[in-house]
Amino acid sequence: MGKLQGKTAIITGASSGIGAGIAKELAKEGANVVLAARRTEELDELRNAIKEHGNGEVLTVQTDVTNRQDIERLVKQAQEVFNHVDIYVNNAAQMLTAPVRSGKVEEWEQMIDTNIKGVLYGIHSVLPSMLERSSGHIINIASVSAFEVTKGSTVYSATKAAVQTISKGLEKELAKTGVRVTNISPGMVDTPSSKNNSWNTERKKLETKDIARAVVYAVTQPNYVNVNEITVRPV
Structure with missing residues (x-):
């Protein structure tokens, strides 16, 4: 029997890359897993x-995380099928090269x-039921780009710094409620979205399972x- 038997987890951006690995x-x-993404074929x-x-059950829900109603529907469907949500992984992200001067x-x-x-939107939709049960775990996937800004990553880095700040503040808000918050900041991971990124070929990119293991560590x-912060970098 696995460590998460009977638990239910929602993973956004689950159609590929880090989300699929998690x-x-x-x-x-x-764990029962609820797979959320826009691309239904991949799901x-x-x-x-x-x-x-x-070892658990699987539910797929087509979801656009930029649409608040989509997120609310996602959480509602998960609760209807599995009764409650124990883990919510905010993984969906856009990594575009768009400097401010562009x-x-x-x-x-x-x-x-x-x-x-x-x-x-994800936190807003899942948090009330977690607070009611005095139990739950929110995982936010940030990035080391929040620490290290390049000339092409200004806006992307700013968004990931915001995720880190949200995680830090939320952890304080939820102290003593039974609901835990973990921020995970991956370095360069070998995913479809990282294929065109410049990278030192002498260093191996992280694999998606490396980030997934960090999630499992936090939630078990x-x-x-409460494991507040995990940074995972290539050697």
Whole structure:
């Protein structure tokens, strides 16, 4: 029996990359996983893969995290099927190269809407039921780009710094409520969105399972332990 048997986790941005990796690892530990993303074909493929190797049940819900109603519907469906949500992973993100001087306002808005508003919508939708049960865990996936800003990452880095700040403030707001908050900041991970990024080829990129294991570590701690911050970097 896995460490998360009987638990239910929602993972946004689950159709590929880090989100898919997290979903697989949580399922291996016995959790019921709710896969949320815009691309339904990829969600269906992941659902089938998890059913072969996971121990929990799988639900897919087409979701655009920039749409508040979509997020509310996602949480409602998860609760209807599994009764409650124990873990909510805010993973969906947009990583676009749009320096301020480029004037690419639409791309800035995409990152702000997905990386900041999407995180807040998720928290807003799932938190009341967690507080009512005095139990739950919110995982926010930030980035080391919040610490290290490049000339091409100004807006993206700003959004991930916002995620870190939201995590820090929320952890203080939820102290002694039974609801835990963990911020995870990955370095460069080998995902479809990182294929075109410049990278020192002498260093191996992280694998998605490296971030997934960090999530499992945080959510399997005793109830009195809150792992606030995890930074995962390549060697």
